[in-house]
Amino acid sequence: MPKISDTAVAPRVAVRDVHKDFKLRHTHSIKETVLAAVRRRPLTTEFHALDGVSFEIGEGEAVALLGFNGSGKSTTLKMISGVLRPDSGQVLTRGRVAGLIEVGAGFHPDLSGRENIYLNAAILGMTKKETEERFDDIVAFSEIEQFIDTEVKHYSSGMFLRLAFSVAIHTEVDILLIDEILSVGDEPFQKKCLARIRELHAKGKTLVVVSHDLDMVSHLCERGILLKGGKVVFDGDSKEAVALMRR
Amino acid sequence: MSRVSPELSTLDEPGRSIGLLDVFRRRYLLSLIVRKEVQIRYRGSVLGWMWSYVKPLVQFAVFYVAIGVFLGMNGRVDYFPIYLLAGITVVTFFNEAFSNGTRSLVDNAALIKKIYLPREMFPVASMMIAAVNTLPQIVVVIVIALFFGWAPSLLQIGAILLGLLIVAMLATGLGLFFGAINVTFRDAQSFVEIIVMCAVWASPVMYQWEMVAQAVPEWLFTAYRLNPITIGVELFHYGIWFPLNPQDAFLIPDMWLFAGIAVVTSLVLLIIGQAVFRRLEGRFAQDL
Numbered sequence: 001m002p003k004i005s006d007t008a009v010a011p012r013v014a015v016r017d018v019h020k021d022f023k024l025r026h027t028h029s030i031k032e033t034v035l036a037a038v039r040r041r042p043l044t045t046e047f048h049a050l051d052g053v054s055f056e057i058g059e060g061e062a063v064a065l066l067g068f069n070g071s072g073k074s075t076t077l078k079m080i081s082g083v084l085r086p087d088s089g090q091v092l093t094r095g096r097v098a099g100l101i102e103v104g105a106g107f108h109p110d111l112s113g114r115e116n117i118y119l120n121a122a123i124l125g126m127t128k129k130e131t132e133e134r135f136d137d138i139v140a141f142s143e144i145e146q147f148i149d150t151e152v153k154h155y156s157s158g159m160f161l162r163l164a165f166s167v168a169i170h171t172e173v174d175i176l177l178i179d180e181i182l183s184v185g186d187e188p189f190q191k192k193c194l195a196r197i198r199e200l201h202a203k204g205k206t207l208v209v210v211s212h213d214l215d216m217v218s219h220l221c222e223r224g225i226l227l228k229g230g231k232v233v234f235d236g237d238s239k240e241a242v243a244l245m246r247r
Numbered sequence: 248m249s250r251v252s253p254e255l256s257t258l259d260e261p262g263r264s265i266g267l268l269d270v271f272r273r274r275y276l277l278s279l280i281v282r283k284e285v286q287i288r289y290r291g292s293v294l295g296w297m298w299s300y301v302k303p304l305v306q307f308a309v310f311y312v313a314i315g316v317f318l319g320m321n322g323r324v325d326y327f328p329i330y331l332l333a334g335i336t337v338v339t340f341f342n343e344a345f346s347n348g349t350r351s352l353v354d355n356a357a358l359i360k361k362i363y364l365p366r367e368m369f370p371v372a373s374m375m376i377a378a379v380n381t382l383p384q385i386v387v388v389i390v391i392a393l394f395f396g397w398a399p400s401l402l403q404i405g406a407i408l409l410g411l412l413i414v415a416m417l418a419t420g421l422g423l424f425f426g427a428i429n430v431t432f433r434d435a436q437s438f439v440e441i442i443v444m445c446a447v448w449a450s451p452v453m454y455q456w457e458m459v460a461q462a463v464p465e466w467l468f469t470a471y472r473l474n475p476i477t478i479g480v481e482l483f484h485y486g487i488w489f490p491l492n493p494q495d496a497f498l499i500p501d502m503w504l505f506a507g508i509a510v511v512t513s514l515v516l517l518i519i520g521q522a523v524f525r526r527l528e529g530r531f532a533q534d535l
Contacts, residue, residue: 110287
């Protein structure tokens with residue numbers, strides 16, 4: 001096992017024997033529920049998204065969660081962000097967590113770029129002062145200075161994503177969660193984002209990355225955790241993990 | 248997992264909130280959400296906030312003609328238009344806060360599924376937005392009352408504030424309760440529409456409480472007074488309509504006792520709403 005065992009400090013993220021089942025509900029109203037109960041049809045089907053996942057992520061590590069669709073990567077990431085809670089087991093984090101999980105979720109089309117920056121930064125847990133301090137950086141990074149007071153609904157999709165990403169990447173965090181975000185924007189912007197993420201990593205921030213771009217991920221992260229059917233099948237060097245996955 | 252880290256106590260469980268208190272700890276975000284909704288409401292309209300004054304005035308004119316003139320309430324109740332408008336203001340506040348609070352979680356599904364924030368934020372914000380929208384109505388009715396010599400005592404001003412407080416707590420509590428249920432069962436939304444439809448008739452807004460007292464048995468009249476909205480409406484009448492010295496106007500019997508009960512009722516419903524909300528909260532992200 002790399003890294004974590006030789007650090008004395010507490011981990012940034014600890015995932016302990018986490019289980020998560022999704023109940024796929026077949027009924028969506030009280031009437032349907034009663035009817036299904038009367039007819040003795042199953043109300044739900046269980047789906048094991050995570051089946052006893054355990055790992056720890058130490059200070060300053062960059063970890064890739066790997067696996068095919070439905071292996072439980074995104075579910076794990078949502079647990080770490082606090083959006084989902086485990087059915088059993090424990091997920092613990094230390095410090096501020098922010099997710100680049102589908103950025104732009106908090107954007108409102110009728111507000112200007114400026115107003116959206118403040119709103120979205122607050123949603124991601126920043127204070128007014130922190131946002132003001134970073135405002136210029138956020139705008140500069142997004143490269144949309146001239147449109148900052150235009151309503152977001154008039155933005156092109158590229159501009160929108162650039163702004164959303166720019167807000168998220170400038171939040172004050174200890175743990176940054178990244179889900180499939182680097183697939184957005186044109187190539188120069190992607191490179192810029194990647195450079196910014198590397199910079200954060202160099203500053204000692206902890207990264208947890210989910211992506212299907214295996215080459216990028218194996219370069220960005222030194223450690224890879226391979227999930228399969230909701231279980232950890234490999235935890236170690238990211239290049240080995242990718243090789244194992246491709247086999 | 249044999250190795251347990253030494254400083255485990257500094258680790259927190261993500262997504263664990265302390266409920267409503269967390270909302271006020273993040274009041275900066277709350278204020279931004281409220282401001283956003285308020286700004287958006289009249290975006291792209293020429294008259295903008297004027298509409299907030301126009302709407303209650305038109306509503307007032309309609310009720311005045313239909314109920315005051317056609318149904319003859321003007322002759323029966325002194326300053327009936329003011330009586331009417333004061334009551335409608337309370338019920339409108341409740342209805343808007345309650346129904347928007349119920350829908351707030353479903354409306355913000357995109358956010359709830361992706362980013363963790365105290366989810367109580369949304370019903371609470373709905374209530375506060377409704378409160379902001381109610382202010383112009385209160386201004387309108389008070390300005391009209393001033394023309395008729397409105398000079399309230401401190402107690403009467405206090406009654407207005409108490410009425411608002413009761414309705415705000417009630418609407419938040421019920422909004423949390425039905426909002427949480429609405430995530431899984433959209434039936435809650437329709438059920439709430441029915442409650443909202445009845446609310447205006449279940450309180451002395453279009454008529455006076457005496458008419459209820461005469462028509463129903465004593466126990467039912469007690470139940471009628473146990474409705475916190477009824478008390479909210481009567482507190483508003485006491486604050487806005489009473490100072491005009493209308494003829495044959497009486498306080499609803501035991502108003503202050505029932506006001507105390509209404510405070511307790513809304514507080515209890517707020518606590519129940521919060522408890523149910525917390526119980527169901529874990530499933531929000533996957534059920535939405």
